Amino acid sequence: MRRDAALIIAVAAMLALSSAPAVAKPAFEIRAASLAFFANVLGIIARTDATVTTADGLILTGKAAFVDLQHNRILVTGAAEIKNTTRSVRADAIAYDLDAHTVDVLDAAVGARRGAANLLSFTSAPIDSDRFDFPDLDDRRMYIRSRRAIVTPHANARFVPAIFPTSPGALPVPSYMYTYSSNAGFGASALGGATFDQPYGIAGGPTSLLAAHFRYEDGIGPTVALDDHLVYGDRAYIVSSIDSPFRSNRAAQLTAYQSMGPRFSQTFSASASDGIAGGSYDLTAAFGKASAEFDFSRFGASSTLDLSARTPDMRLPYGASARLRADIGFDALPDGVITVLPDHNNYATVWRHGLDLFVSTPVVKMPFGTQLGVTADASRTWYDFPHHRDALTGSATFSKRLSKALTAIASYSAAFSYDIYPGTQALFYPPPQITIIAPDGTPWPGFAAFTGASMTRGYTLDTFYAPSPNTSLRATAVYATDFPQFHGFGRPPLELRLDARFRPLPNVGFDVGRGYDFDWAGRRFTQWTFSVLP
């Protein structure tokens, strides 16, 4: 519990620390009777008496304005004026490039002039149509309507208030921050998976983002999480989060990533929940297209170490390729890793080493206009206790394009694994003393046949119908024959699934899907999947 508390305090400290850049002076603020933000072009159109105030002391006014967030430019037009504390310039249109700190002034009578942001002198210049671009945008594609926006260049724009024309009733929220930075760190997440997750930006700067997440998590229900991002260019980020902070089952996570040049990168992550705290460290090195990895993790009293190296893809005849991976490491637990042994204390650390061979074919043409791709993977892991584990997986995927809009994919995948303890198999996989009861309450005597060998086999038929970019339909049928698999244990033998994507309005689309499991342990329909598309 103390470790939980320590990590939660550390995460809270990160949250507090990173909110500091959020109060840094924004680069500019725009106000007008009407602001329209268009996400697809990353632009803000201001109509009816627009005023832009920049952090470097300039004030631009005009009857209308366009802010190009992608290129960090402002255009004011119609009785346009730009002024600082000592000078002012009027024209028909004025463009300010915040990155270049240049001002372009367009007067219908004399043409264009260009000067510096200090407004001291202007010289004749050609008309740069990019700077005077005012896009002809369809208001139906507007994403946010507002009256005021505060922009941190190349990072985010906060709208105060924010009205989403696509939301039910177009209800306003007091403020909404839209992050448009392409930095990967802003997209990183330390939160676990959720059925539904809607982020809501609270504060942010050029290198930070603090967001609330409104989530629905299985087993928890509706909840709120906080996560915070600190980014350092494309090289590094730190993401910390607290999930369900007001519930007893709160969880804290922290992930830090750093690229250390073209060959090396490292990741550190830590988490705490339900009284268990832990962390892991990963160092990756690349040598051409080969790579090596060091990974150490510790959760509670349990530790794991892995050192692995793999070859690049090696060319085989007929365009096939193969790669080989070797690894060595250990599992450790003070009371012993192999708990079923009477002398388990002697096995506090168990070393292992393994080899893995992966072979794949390219996609090759087959009769009847079909195409085929095949993969196979075989591995064996040896332990310093008499024990080894074998795994063999394979897949074959046939595809056929039936029309421009319709594609059918038929695939077969299988995985076999065998956990082998020479001479002591029955100790580790003893025959059940009682009849196993399946999750739906049915007796399951067949489980007695499970002595360490398991298998999954799946036959999948997928059809993709995409008549237009905004409409697609996917129908999937999966027949799974596994072992062990019985009345609710394992995958359902047959599942049908339908996913539909459609765009009822120009600025919002939906992807909705659901499966049917044919009364698998009483379950007929699977959970809905639902996502909103920008």
Place this chain on the structure above:
Amino acid sequence: MDLFGAAVVARAILALLPAMFLLGAATPSPSPSPSPLPNVYRVVALAVSAERLVVAGGGVLSIASGCDCESAVAGRAVAIAFDEDFAVTSLHVITKDTPLRAASAIPARAYLFPVISSTKGDPNNPVTVTITVTVPAQTPAGDDVYISTERSNWNPSEIRMNRVDALHWTLSLTVPRGAHLAYRFTRGSFATTERNDARQLPPAHTLVAEPETHAAVTVPGWADVN
């Protein structure tokens, strides 16, 4: 969860019903558009005086005597017609879907001052861009591939792609012409984001939307697959 999912979908559908009804009247007919009127152009007005009209892109046009051009509103689309000397003879505020020739079709000689040609297109003119990705053979069978873009704050399961064959997935998007799109590939979560040959998080892929844009990208690996 079923109840929650059903509630979300039902709420969305209920919220959209009136909009869909209204959209029926507002959306342009899918039937072929009528031909644009000759010599009538759609432009965005920036400023207007008795003698000159400034349009988006910085072009300055002369106004013919007798033209009632004062109705132009800064930042709004208007329809303009020229005489043989390329002076604007008429100007009208227009509806969104009026079929007119694009501003880019106005001859350069119509402008009173030279304009450096724009690299941008017409953002009100949506174009279809197609993105195809080749995934590594080690991609787990049964996993879907998604595109994550800055438009959704990098939601890792933003848009599921359509499978083409064992190694290829594709997706067509309708975006405004000239729009910049930054995107990454995932298998539905940030933990399954693409990696480069050095197994590092690569910078986002980018494209500028132009008609028939087709971006082909190869993903060397995934964060969770070595």
